[in-house]
Amino acid sequence: MSGQLILRRLGNKIRWQQVRSCTAVVNLKQVQTYPMEQTSQEIKDKYYPMTGERDIVGHGLANEGLYVDDYEWPCSGVRFKANTPEILALREKESNNDWGKLTLEDKKDLYRASYAQTFEEMLAPTGEWKRQLIIFLFGCFTTQLLIWAQEDLILPAPSAQLSEGHMEAIVQNMINQRKGIMYGLASRYDYSKGEYKPGMQPKGSADK
Amino acid sequence: MRWKRWLMANSHKDVGTMYFIVGMWSGLGGLSLSWMMRLELSRPGMWLPSTEMYNWIVTLHAIMMIFFFVMPVLIGGFGNWLLPLLLGGIDMSFPRVNALSFWLVPFALYMVVVSPFIEQGSGTGWTMYPPLSSTPYQGDICTDMVILGLHLSGVSSTAGAINYLVTFLNMRGKSYKAEFCPPFVWALAVTSFLLMMSLPVLAGGLTMLILDRHFNCTFFDPSGGGDPVLFQHLFWFFGHPEVYVLILPGFGLVSHMLVFYTKKIRVFGAVAMMYAMISIGILGFIVWGHHMFTVGLDADTRFYFTAVTMLIAVPTGVKVFGWIATIFGSFLSFEAPMLWVIGFILKFTVGGITGIILSNASLDVALHDTYYVVAHFHYVLSMGAVFTIFGSYVHYFSLLTGNVFHRSWARGHFVLTFVGVNLTFFPQHFLGLSGMPRRIPDYPVFYYYWNQWSTVGCAMILCSVSLFLHMQLEAFLSSRRPLMVGNRPSSLEWVVMRGFPCMRRHTFVECLAIRRMYKVTNRRKKFMATVDPEEVEYASGFVVSEAKKI
Numbered sequence: 001m002s003g004q005l006i007l008r009r010l011g012n013k014i015r016w017q018q019v020r021s022c023t024a025v026v027n028l029k030q031v032q033t034y035p036m037e038q039t040s041q042e043i044k045d046k047y048y049p050m051t052g053e054r055d056i057v058g059h060g061l062a063n064e065g066l067y068v069d070d071y072e073w074p075c076s077g078v079r080f081k082a083n084t085p086e087i088l089a090l091r092e093k094e095s096n097n098d099w100g101k102l103t104l105e106d107k108k109d110l111y112r113a114s115y116a117q118t119f120e121e122m123l124a125p126t127g128e129w130k131r132q133l134i135i136f137l138f139g140c141f142t143t144q145l146l147i148w149a150q151e152d153l154i155l156p157a158p159s160a161q162l163s164e165g166h167m168e169a170i171v172q173n174m175i176n177q178r179k180g181i182m183y184g185l186a187s188r189y190d191y192s193k194g195e196y197k198p199g200m201q202p203k204g205s206a207d208k
Numbered sequence: 209m210r211w212k213r214w215l216m217a218n219s220h221k222d223v224g225t226m227y228f229i230v231g232m233w234s235g236l237g238g239l240s241l242s243w244m245m246r247l248e249l250s251r252p253g254m255w256l257p258s259t260e261m262y263n264w265i266v267t268l269h270a271i272m273m274i275f276f277f278v279m280p281v282l283i284g285g286f287g288n289w290l291l292p293l294l295l296g297g298i299d300m301s302f303p304r305v306n307a308l309s310f311w312l313v314p315f316a317l318y319m320v321v322v323s324p325f326i327e328q329g330s331g332t333g334w335t336m337y338p339p340l341s342s343t344p345y346q347g348d349i350c351t352d353m354v355i356l357g358l359h360l361s362g363v364s365s366t367a368g369a370i371n372y373l374v375t376f377l378n379m380r381g382k383s384y385k386a387e388f389c390p391p392f393v394w395a396l397a398v399t400s401f402l403l404m405m406s407l408p409v410l411a412g413g414l415t416m417l418i419l420d421r422h423f424n425c426t427f428f429d430p431s432g433g434g435d436p437v438l439f440q441h442l443f444w445f446f447g448h449p450e451v452y453v454l455i456l457p458g459f460g461l462v463s464h465m466l467v468f469y470t471k472k473i474r475v476f477g478a479v480a481m482m483y484a485m486i487s488i489g490i491l492g493f494i495v496w497g498h499h500m501f502t503v504g505l506d507a508d509t510r511f512y513f514t515a516v517t518m519l520i521a522v523p524t525g526v527k528v529f530g531w532i533a534t535i536f537g538s539f540l541s542f543e544a545p546m547l548w549v550i551g552f553i554l555k556f557t558v559g560g561i562t563g564i565i566l567s568n569a570s571l572d573v574a575l576h577d578t579y580y581v582v583a584h585f586h587y588v589l590s591m592g593a594v595f596t597i598f599g600s601y602v603h604y605f606s607l608l609t610g611n612v613f614h615r616s617w618a619r620g621h622f623v624l625t626f627v628g629v630n631l632t633f634f635p636q637h638f639l640g641l642s643g644m645p646r647r648i649p650d651y652p653v654f655y656y657y658w659n660q661w662s663t664v665g666c667a668m669i670l671c672s673v674s675l676f677l678h679m680q681l682e683a684f685l686s687s688r689r690p691l692m693v694g695n696r697p698s699s700l701e702w703v704v705m706r707g708f709p710c711m712r713r714h715t716f717v718e719c720l721a722i723r724r725m726y727k728v729t730n731r732r733k734k735f736m737a738t739v740d741p742e743e744v745e746y747a748s749g750f751v752v753s754e755a756k757k758i
Contacts, residue, residue, distance in 0.1 A: 072471050072539045128616060135620030136627070139671050143628075146667040150247060159253040161653055170653060 053082035057114075069117045079114045087113045171202065218303035219713035220288045223310050225608070227284030230313055234276035237321070239673060241269040243666055246632075250663035252653050262649035263331025264324045264350075270334035271354065274454065275361045276317050278593045282457040283365075284310065286600055287372060287396050289608060293701040294390050296720030297379030302371050309371065312364035319357035323350040330354045333647060335443055336417065338428040338436045343421050352421070355414050362407045362414075369400035369407075376400075381719055387482065390700075391475060394482045395460025398489040399453050405493065406449040413442030437503050444496035452492040454589060456485060458596030459527060462549050465603050466531055468702075469546040470538035477530045484523035484530070491520045501572040510569035517567035521560065528557055544618035548599025551626050552592060559587030562637070577647075580640025586633045598625070598676070606690035607701060611683045621679060624672035631665030 054067070058075050067076045081087070090110055094102060102110075111118075160166060171185070178186045188200035196202075217223060244265050248255050256262050288306065292299050300306045323330050327348035332341040341351055376397045380389070389397075417439065419425040426432025428439045463475040475481055497505060497513035505513070531553055540546065562584040566572055575581060598621075606612050635658035640646075644655045651659065700720070 128619075131616045132620050132623060135616065135675075136623050139620070139624040139668065139675065142671045142674075143664065143668040146670060147664060150250070150667070154247060155250065155255055156253075158251055161252060162656065167653065 051078045054078040054080075055083065067116070069115070069122055071119065071122050074115075074119070076115075080116045081113045218299075218307040220292050220299045220303070220306065221713060223300075223303075223306050224285050224288030226310055227280045227288060227313070228608075230310075230317065231277050231279075231281035231285055234272045234280070234317060236673070238269050238272040238277055239670070241265050241272065243670060245269065246663045246666035248649050249651070249659050251659075252651055252656055254650055256649060258328075259649050260328045260331050261324075263333070263647070264329030266647055267330055267333050267354070268320065268324060271320055271358070272317075273589075274334065274450070275358065276313065276320070278454050278589070278597070279365065280313055281597050282454070282461075282593065283372075283396065283399060284313070284368065286392070286457065286461060286604070287368075289604070290392055290701055291372060291375055291396055292379065293715055294393050295375065295380040296384065296700050296716060297375065298714055298716050298719060299379075300371050301374040301378055305367050305371050309364045309367040312360050312367075316357045316360035316364065319353045319360065323353040323357070326350040326353065335440075335447070336414075337443070338417065338420065338439050341417060341421075342429065347421075352418065355418055359411060359414055362411050365403050366407050369403035372396050372400040373404070379719065384720075387479060390460075391463035391478070391481060391485075392457065392460030394485055395456045395458075398485045399456045402449040402453050402456075402489055402492060406446040406453075409442055410446035413439055413446070416442070437500070440500050440503060441496070444499045445493070447499065448496040449489075449492045451585075451588075452488055454593050456488065458552070458593045458600075459485060461596050461600040461603075462531060462552055463534075465545045465549050465599055466534045468603070469541065469543055469549075470534055472534060472538065475530060476533035476536075477526070480526055481530045484526040487523040488520060491516065491523070495520065498567055498569075498572070501569045502576045514567055514569045518564060521564055524560055528553060528560075542619070544613065544615065544622055545599045545603035547619060547622045547626075548595050548602065551622065552595040552599065555587055555591035555595065555630075559584055559592060562587065575640060577645055578640035579636040579644045579646055582646050583633050583636035583640055586629075586636070590633065591629050598622070604701075605683065609684070610689065611686075612688045612690050613679055613683050614686070614688070617675065617679045617682065621672055621675050624668060624675060628665050628668030628672050631668060632662050633665070635659070635661045635665075 051066070056078055058077055067078050067080050070076075087109070090102075090106055090113075093106070094110060161170075174180070174185050175189050180186050185202065188196055188202070190197045214222065214226065217226065244256070245262070248262055248265075256265075288300065291297075327350050330341075330346060330348070330351040330353070332346055332351060332354070336351075336355070339345060376386075376389075376393060416425070416427040420427050420429060420434075426434040428434045428436045430436070463481060467473070467475050495513060495517045497509060498517045501510055501513070531549075535550075542550075562580070566575060566581060566584055601608075602613055602618050639655055639658050639662075642655065644651055
């Protein structure tokens, strides 16, 4: 199969038991690898049924006889397009003649017959970020709906201690008790003047 | 009959699929419970009818997430599906034990889930410390249900762990050396070792607790000469390795996803990564005391546990740098699993850093039992283990089901979850540093602001999980088939991707003999040159040259 894996053991000649936990000794099937460029139609139909009339030109990704545009691994297993008489004629011209005789259009046609995209096209922005953004914003919207629903339908009304006056009273009480005299709230308060030090008001109380 | 096929199933794929279904059901249950907690904590004041109810919600959330979501999905689901494939084996070593260890899970889950409906519900927390879990305070049967549920779950995990270890040791070809095994195989092996060594201790502790509760024993009662701290030692001797049980399979899966999407042959420093996992596994057994810094351990003991806990950062750092080095130099395509992996690395590192802070015995005195701890372990679990679950599920979905997720939905799901979990748990650092204790249903108004943000994040997670369910439905209904695997297979699970491997109960009908060519030594190469492949005699006397004549 792959160059990294050999599915048959070419090892020593001694008989060896493959699966140590089983009492039965299993048979190893012969797994044959085919040079794909030289595969017969029969083999192609058996192992690469999806290639159709396309030439198998290499191993490709994952040794699959399939086409894929990949920036890092651009050599696909098969050509992008199936062979047509026009393309075969161009290939004949390419292999027999000087490449300088190929026109620019010929070269483009040859390229597009083997590959779907150029490297530039592979790297071109797809604009998918807009779809991602829409999904995210839709998620934020449903989150907001859920929060409204849980506040209005599930949770009881907020208690009086969350009212603005109650919150201010709590802050004032903390200042009176000199809580956080070193680094906390009381450290921001000028007790001699009875007001916050300049620029030290807690958020939301700057105008008070 | 169709139901019989699942009831009698013992193929590793069928059992793995059933683990996935039960695990995901529990995950949704645990998520619902966490929403109830966030609803309660969204404002000062009580929403739930009683504080006991909040306590059992906390308990159930933890137990369902740890024992019935992360463990079944990561170890049971991915482990069952991938371990035989990665080893080139036929199935697990003991398929019927495998089926048994699965079928114990629903019964254990039933005992835990039913417990709140008996009396007041068990509000002991998943740690079940006595004296809170003793009869004067939690005398109801519901606590016994939870204890027995954990016992059953422990039996299931132990049986599974034995099966995984034996499979790892036995179900691979002779030539498939252990050090060439993929990271997930090693992760499962270390995880199984941790489970086998730690679960009996938990079982002992829980049995002693039952004896205390119902048989007049006083193992944990000072009035009879017992010591409640003994239970904490027993529990955390299990509990800390359990933390690594939750995250190590995720480590393995992250390595697999990284190798796949960076198109590299192996993860950077593959052997070092393997030894890092083994080191984490060993060190995980000798650091349990850092959960108990405030129980009155002497200074030397606290110093020891601080030092050893910090030492775990070394192998963990090896892993994180190994992953970063694997990414380095690759052409990154931000496919959904890769996004989960990057999110995992970033956020697991944040959780690791707060872990270093908590490992310090003197700092832990201030931070113990605050929301800082909650934020820390949710960063390593909710953004560590769960991110690996989502990433691997999206990655392996084509292998598991023969369908492919919608690319945009999958990536959008990541973005929404990523923002949601960060919004939920990052503010909890501030709450913890401000002194908000954990496991309380109400709080003073000073903690209102960040709790609000945390609740917003939880709502966002709910939306993202809904999107995930929608994605699955869409993937099945649209039947998008995987055209091909977008990488050279350097691990075995993708080698057999042609067709529908998910439909076959066993991918391999016999154990594969595997050699990784890039690791063949020169000596071996020289020996191979002398061997005539046509004349190799196989186990059954099968000779290639003779077969050709036929």
